Amino acid sequence: MIDHVSVAVRDLTAAAAFYEAVLGPLGYTRLVERERTVGFGKKYPEVWLNLREGLEPIGPGTGVHVALRARDEAAVRAFHAAALQHGGTDAGAPGPRQAALGPYFGAFVQDPDGNKIEAVTFPAGE
Numbered sequence: 573m574i575d576h577v578s579v580a581v582r583d584l585t586a587a588a589a590f591y592e593a594v595l596g597p598l599g600y601t602r603l604v605e606r607e608r609t610v611g612f613g614k615k616y617p618e619v620w621l622n623l624r625e626g627l628e629p630i631g632p633g634t635g636v637h638v639a640l641r642a643r644d645e646a647a648v649r650a651f652h653a654a655a656l657q658h659g660g661t662d663a664g665a666p667g668p669r670q671a672a673l674g675p676y677f678g679a680f681v682q683d684p685d686g687n688k689i690e691a692v693t694f695p696a697g698e
Contacts, residue, residue, distance in 0.1 A: 576617060577638050580624040581685050584610060586659075587621050590683055593658045595619065597650035598642050598691060630686025632663070639690040645677045651691040655681035663688055 581587035588610045592602055595612050600619065604611035611617025619638070630636075642648045649666045656662060664680030678692040 576611075576613075576620060577636075578620040578622050579636060579638065579683075579685075579687050580627055581621050581683075581687075582624065582627045582629075583684075584608065584621060584623040586684065590655075590658045590660065591619070591621060593654045594651055594660065594681070594683075594689065595640075597647045597654060598640055599647075600640075627685065629684075630682075632682065632686070635686050635688065637688040637690065639678075639692050642691045642693045644693055648677055648679050648691045648693055652679035652681060655683070655689070659684045660689075664690075 588602065591612055599614050600612040602610060603613050603617050608623040610621045612619045642651060645666070652666050660681040660683055663682045664678070666679040667677065669676055669678050676692050676694045678690055680688060680690045682688050
């Protein structure tokens with residue numbers, strides 16, 4: 573089981589504002605703020621943003637890919653819309669997809685630093 577993930581960002585203040593808007597529909601809130609890191613989660617920090625000065629933007633198809641569970645399709649859509657409204661880039665519009673182990677509903681975005689973030693929900697019973 574994965575406990576948490578860390579995402580490198582060039583501008584911690586801007587990234588924290590972006591992730592606060594994008595992770596909100598998935599039930600995450602800002603739980604920890606430090607000089608060089610911000611942690612988001614539901615009960616404890618599961619997604620950490622870490623300041624990396626001099627970080628070059630990550631090109632499409634490279635870098636980190638983090639997938640986070642959403643409670644339903646509406647939350648996936650809200651995640652995607654919030655990302656686009658706050659400086660993210662579409663990397664896969666909300667819709668049905670086929671994974672190795674079955675169908676799911678998901679959306680992909682790239683944050684302003686180029687990290688790929690996905691929101692996923694699975695059909696009832698999956």
